[in-house]
Amino acid sequence: MPPKNTQPKYRQIADYLREGILDGTFPAGQPLPSEEALAKQFGVTRPTVRQGLTELRASGLVEAIMGRGTFARSPHNRPSFTYPRGVRRSPDGQYTKADGIRWNDAEEPTATRTDAPLALADLLRIPPGEPLFTYDALQTADQGRLRQLHRTYVPFSVLLGTKYEETPPPPAPQLYNALAELGHELHFTEYVRTRMPLPDQAQALRLADGVPLLHVLRVTLTAADKPLALEEFHLPGHNLELAFRL
Missing domain, CATH: 3.40.1410.10 (Chorismate lyase-like)
Incomplete structure (x- = not known):
């Protein structure tokens, strides 16, 4: 049986998205799964999802665009x-x-x-x-x-x-x-x-x-x-x- 992930849920969400951005599952410039979809996938509330996204935003891996959603960014992208x-x-x-x-x-x-x-x-x-x-x-x-x-x-x-x-x-x-x-x-x-x-x-x-x-x-x-x-x-x-x- 694989070991149970004991990290906080927001950190699990951040790790999942980070790995997907770095391996190309979520290509740069493409929208990430919605907050609602991630909340359902991880069994959490939307504020917990936002906490995970905030961690990625601070490291420059995601970008929130008003009215459009949250998009993946390459770690090699130049800042805005x-x-x-x-x-x-x-x-x-x-x-x-x-x-x-x-x-x-x-x-x-x-x-x-x-x-x-x-x-x-x-x-x-x-x-x-x-x-x-x-x-x-x-x-x-x-x-x-x-x-x-x-x-x-x-x-x-x-x-x-x-x-x-x-x-x-x-x-x-x-x-x-x-x-x-x-x-x-x-x-x-x-x-x-x-x-x-x-x-x-x-x-x-x-x-x-x-x-x-x-x-x-x-x-x-x-x-x-x-x-x-x-x-x-x-x-x-x-x-x-x-x-x-x-």
Whole structure:
């Protein structure tokens, strides 16, 4: 008698579909069995089926298309979106983002005062607790198909003795040109990792359960490598790739 499968039912469903996608039983681009059919096959409820599908969506093996169903994806498929990273400087000295994407703010970002937490203070090379100007924005593009959370931090100490000592500077990317006007020659370093979203981040980015985030930190530095500002980006991690020109 074969050993009894003791894995949770949602994991059994995920394993069954994963094996079928990888061996060609469910060809890439073709619809998978419906939630109703899988629920009947495994003797479970539809929420259990969805939990199994969520596991595959997080690994990029399935894609849900509104009104059409869930489709198999090849593990070799490229993500739906490629997001070029970096900052360019035009011949007239203006700094612009390299992605060429027109991001729209859901609401106009306003500056708030926060104190630098230890991890960000380390990247900015300032004492923990130093005050920062902070901007938060939920941004969308491509008629809402692309979404990102974007936060900008500027230490008060960077702005001492400048016109922005009393009036907050603009958020990034306009911030780059404001810093250049203060006489800084800029360059940038990015740090990229993945993690699971917090509940409010998942809601803002419309992420299904089990889908990870791409967490990007961009530090703006002077020619002498002194940090001037830091940006934090949270992006969906299941259908997006980042491209860097080296």
